[in-house]
Amino acid sequence: MREVVLVRPGDFAEWRDVARGLLAGGVRPEDVSWRGAEDGASLFGDDAPPASGATVSLPRELLAMADRVICHRDPAVPARLYRIVWRALRDRQLLARRTDPDIDWLSKIDKAIRRDIHKMHAFVRFRRLGEEAGRERFAAWFEPDHRILRLTAPFFQRRFYGMDWAIVTPDARAIWHDETLTYGPGGTKDEVPDSDVVEDQWRTYYGAIFNPARVKIDAMRAEMPKKYWKNLPEAQDIAPLLAGAAARVERMRETAVSLANPQTDKWRTRVPEALALTDDIDTLDDLARAVGGCTRCPLHCNATQAVVGEGPAAARIMLVGEQPGDREDLEGRPFVGPAGQVLHEALDEAGLDRQRLFLTNAVKHFKFEPRGKRRLHQNPTTGEIDICRWWLDKERALVQPDLIVTLGGSALRGVTGKSMSIASMRGAVHELGGGTKLIATIHPSFLLRLPDRVRAAEERAAFVADLARVRELAA
């Protein structure tokens, strides 16, 4: 039996060097007895651990866990860790075997350490010592369950670089000074001030943020166990807050509803707007304002906003699409999404100046089906198109274009009020009455949906040709 004495409890390097040496020497776990210095080392000359130059490479994930777990106060930890390392070298899958008793133990103990670290990050309370050379100085007393100071101090360094601080625990202390982190021996609570001026504010905040109508003591104690309370300035208020909670709620309930604050009318500068649809729509701006309150069909409930047409009021050509898509809905402008991109490129190719076009849609709100983080486009029903026609007609009346180009079937329905196939209408110029002409073509999103590249190129060429005819007609 080989005896190993660890003189620095919780020190990872010491354990690792010993473990490496033992592994290199092929020493089986059952042949080693691990002892802490405080147990009183055996007097017999025990073999000095073999030189740490020995190279045994250990799984990285296991080393990271060992680094934490060695801080655990359970004296059995060094030996059991050695056994796990021994086994891991012979079974590369060992760590994945969560149901293995050793790995189950390791995961549990590692979890305890990680929780201890997390709670230390959370519950350390600094108290101000004063200022030195322009730097504020703070100190904290904390009692972690395990020897985790070296695992937590770097966190405080990253967070509080710009001030000087010390954290004193029973086992050790960490000091951040002169932009250097050093460790020293453990200390006592009275090394740290017993109050801080800001604690009154903190306790006031703690009391005010508590909602007496939803007392849940168990939930609080599960996350902030009582053992931490003695070093938390706010914890002294828990009992009085709880004692007064029921009465506070009762008072809220009993208090008869009071008269409105006499200042109400002075403060309230917003009065509910009348949402009635106005018939006084004389400009495109009026229309944009009015359509925001449209509730003629249910689409307004889920869409972000109504998207009205865009372009000069005196435009001679009006392009009508189907409805805003995801991007149009977010930005509140027509044809700014992927289909808009296709349209703009085709317009350029056909030689149409889009600054002179009026672009709009048959339906003003986006219709979609939510699917996780995406909104899937849904075609509007003929009912929805017909209801929204009221707005399209208003736009037509205000712009009075000579030529309307419908993109896709919904637009054709919106403009004509009838369901017709694009194929039967395409390639010809139709009269809409009042001297307005109609050209029907596909919606650019159709091109985005074609999987066959050859067919897509053909369809795109036909689309550009339709637009070129528009240019000629308007010339």
Place this chain on the structure above:
Amino acid sequence: MSGKPILEKLSILADAAKYDASCASSGTVKRDSTGTKGIGSTEGMGICHSYAPDGRCISLLKILLTNFCIYDCRFCINRASSNVPRARFNPQEVVRLTLDFYKRNYIEGLFLSSGIIRSEDYTMEQLVEVARILREEHRFGGYIHLKTIAGAAPELIARAGLYADRLSTNVELPTEAGLQSFAPEKKPETIRKTMASVRVGADDAIEAANGRLLKKAKPPRFAPAGQSTQMIVGADGSRDDDILATATNLYSGYHLRRVYYSAYSPIPDASSDLPPVRPPLMREHRLYQADWLLRFYGFQRAEIMEGASGGMLDLSIDPKLAWALMRRDIFPVDINRAPRELLLRVPGLGTRAVERIVAVRRTGKLRIGDLAKLTASVKKVLPFIVTPDWRPGSLTDSASLRARFAPPAEQLSLAL
């Protein structure tokens, strides 16, 4: 107006802020104070620095800049017609409090909201100014959550995104009808437009970051912890189905990180048409569970509602279990062979337990005795699974299965 002592202001303005449920400080980028030599860091996972006796985490200094408000939303403690005492911080006071608290390790950062004074733009400007001072004048690297004031100019929201980790706009009530009757001055469209501009800001920042010519150039920042919202539960007549429908729409449209559900809780000087009852905490809890099923368990809203009745979730059992009891044809499933998506549907198995099962079954067959090492809720899982040494037999289909899990009636009324 600003004559009140700081403790009194803090008390009024924290009291007024507590009805906002969010206190999250996670999900943002990693940063620390080494480079700036200031203070403040964020490391992905947020930290709860304390817990109030209501069981809620205290991670941020959650306060209002002011509780004066020109709006009169009836569910709100700060509505214009309420007689609560009023106070107002100036930006420097908030900065001071934040830094003082932060240096003592009380908080992860600041969650600043406000009643609306003068105008939406003016209020938003004030909030942005606090964040700007913290970041630029004090090199503060901690977490900042700013409330976006619905209706504020998009340029102000863009500036807020520059300094804040998270932005949030509360929809408050799940349906348009609810909002119209309880907050007639607020337009749902304005709220949605504000959330849309936050999403556009975030999308544009990502696009700009990907399109950088030099990868070393600093990517533009826009609220790296995303946006969230809150809905009040139980103030109006909305059903759980309505609430989840709205949540689904918001997640898909505005890429929210979180929707918070806040049980309506009686407020001082309440408006007469609100329920003076205990907050429906169990209902709130079930909604959170359903929300998790939507986001992490591959459930569709319609499926969750299969286990509900009249559009309301079952209060006595969790929504996954309620669904499973309606869909027993799917069970039991073989723990050793079922795909991950199916394991996620087993009552009692959480995402982490499923990950463990999937990982460990590659190394050998799982037996019933192993299960306790992978999940804490073996008893709940048993009727729904098969292992080489366990078959639930008639248990899966037994009529009394629900009674095994539902608490006795009197206990339930306490939990409410």
